[in-house]
Amino acid sequence: MGDNLATLPHTVRSTVSGALGDPLRVFAEPGQVFQADVTFDDDARLPGLTQLLRPGRRYTTFVRIAPLSRDAVVRTVCVKFPDAYGPGDDQDFLFASSGDGAPLHHVAFPTTRADNQLYSSLWPYLAGVRPVVFGASAPAGSRSGALSRGDRLDFLLGGLIGRFHRIGDIRLGSEIPRASVGFAASNSGGGLRALPPALFYRG
Structure with missing residues (x-):
């Protein structure tokens, strides 16, 4: 399957891989890992019936920005809420560079820069009983260049259409040198659950 996908154009190849559960391991590319603070807005419109998504709640997380390449490639932002539901019981989100709104938030787009880009979970999660898509993006007016300490991203939520x-x-803090932090969309709970194919994403 991977050899057949490798012959396709980059955007099609990455999107098809995402729809099949990521056999090309787009989310496995190495990158920089940062400690980061995630704060949900006091007035955020959040789905009910979840433990994590609460207005005004603040968390200390790990965020990986990958890959390190300057080529036009699919880029990823992975966010880990460690011990979100108890010791060793994390909540992870894995986002890939994409477009805004259906069907573009299901499409993985290559880009040469990690900033000034929208990232999407590509496929839905269940938040309580509501199917949603999560994402991240650098807000308007952000400084250009690679994402680094002090930069921030908007944490995003969207419907299927x-x-x-x-x-x-999401505010990036100190980089963790040679960090070995794994991410898996199957790390979830508290009323949040990635659905296939996103359920099988690992990085």
Whole structure:
């Protein structure tokens, strides 16, 4: 399957891989890992019946920005909420560079820069009983260049056919040198669950 996908154009190849559970391991590319603060807005419109998504709640997380390449490639932002539901019971989100609104938030787009880009979970999660798509993006007016300490991203939420809207803030802190932090969309709970094919994403 991987050899057959490798012959396709980059955007099609990455999108098809995402729809099949990521056999090409787009989310496995190495990158920089940061400690980060995630804060959900006090007035955020959040789905009910979840433990994590609460207005005004602040968390200390790990965020990986990958890959390190300057070529036009699919880029990823992975967010880990460690011990979100108890010791060793994390909540992870894996996002790939994409477009805004259906069907573009299901499409993985190559880009040469990690900033000034929208990232999407590509496929839905269940938040309580509501199917949603999560994402992240650098807000308007952000400094250009690679994402690094002090930069921030908007944490985004969208419906299956709507556009994304902001629900919170991701602020990058210190880089963790040679960090070995794994991410898996199957790490979830508290009323949040990635659905196939996103359920099988690992990085």
